[in-house]
Amino acid sequence: MRRTPIKQEPGTQDMLTEGQPDISSGEIKPEIGEERTTPPSGTRIHWIENPNPEGVKRVKTEDLETILRPAEMIVGAPQEETLESGVLSELYGPPSEPDTTGLAKELLVACASAIPFVKDGLISFLRAAELKDVSLMITQANRAFSILNSLKADYSSFYDVVRCYIRDCSKLCAAEEALHKNTEAIELVSLHQKLGNKIKVTWEAFLDVDRELVEAKENLAALEAQVQGTGELRVKHEVELQKKKAEVAALEAQVQGTRELLDKDEAELQKKKAEVADLEDRKIKLHDEFRVTAEREEDIASKAMEAENAIAEIIHDKAVAIAAVEKSKAKLVYS
Incomplete structure (x- = not known):
């Protein structure tokens, strides 16, 4: 089985301890009078069986079946396609071009003056909300989008920024959950x-x-x-x-x-x-x-x-998600 080298990203903690013996292939046969050292890294030791093992009292060891039982499958964080078809599928949009046909100029001015307040309100809520409350973020975002639709607003770029922020929060929560399960x-x-x-x-x-x-x-x-x-x-x-x-x-x-x-x-x-x-x-x-x-x-x-x-x-996924959250959070302004 091919092993992929572990790449350490900035901001993550190395979970491994360096300097542990790595016994791979080879053979060491101890002989009397031979100078011995600790088995070098990269050497697997094959021992010659005692020719008279019946007379030797075996040393008790731990239950091998308990220690060496097959490990459960590693639970990983969901991929991008899973998020798009799962939690993010509940988010309205993307918005279509607003239809202002037949709307009076005075109403257009009134709607335009209300749009920034709706966007500011949603931004304030998203900044204050817990990162794990993704469902609540989607609910409030949908309500804000409904209001913007009723106000005949063109909020395509604002919608993309909000969707990106909620997606990154969802990724971070999934990574935290996967780490907890492993x-x-x-x-x-x-x-x-x-x-x-x-x-x-x-x-x-x-x-x-x-x-x-x-x-x-x-x-x-x-x-x-x-x-x-x-x-x-x-x-x-x-x-x-x-x-x-x-x-x-x-x-x-x-x-x-x-x-x-x-x-x-x-x-x-x-x-x-x-x-x-x-x-x-x-x-x-x-x-x-x-x-x-x-x-x-x-x-x-x-x-x-x-x-x-x-x-x-x-x-690594968690670190990437955290960086993405911070980046999208910095971009979280109405446009």
């Missing part, structure tokens, strides 16, 4: 941002545990070598004990000390093995949690982008 889309954008933050935190925790695991395995290898060397020393001393009867007492003391050292090293070895096993279990759990979170972010990423574009377009 709360679910706004919540979806917020959820996408939160998931991006959670992915970053989980990834950093995973890297910390992985670094600890690498260090623990290095220490384990050194300790295993030390234990092996101690065992070889013990054998050597026992051979020498058989050869040198005169030095039995001294050699037995050395052997006893070597045995104590071996027991201590073996105990330390078991302790380190337990630490390594615990770190490996933590790494697997964080691996699974990160994978689930990344999959959730991938599923809603496209929906969040559509919601962001829709909200930005609505805000």
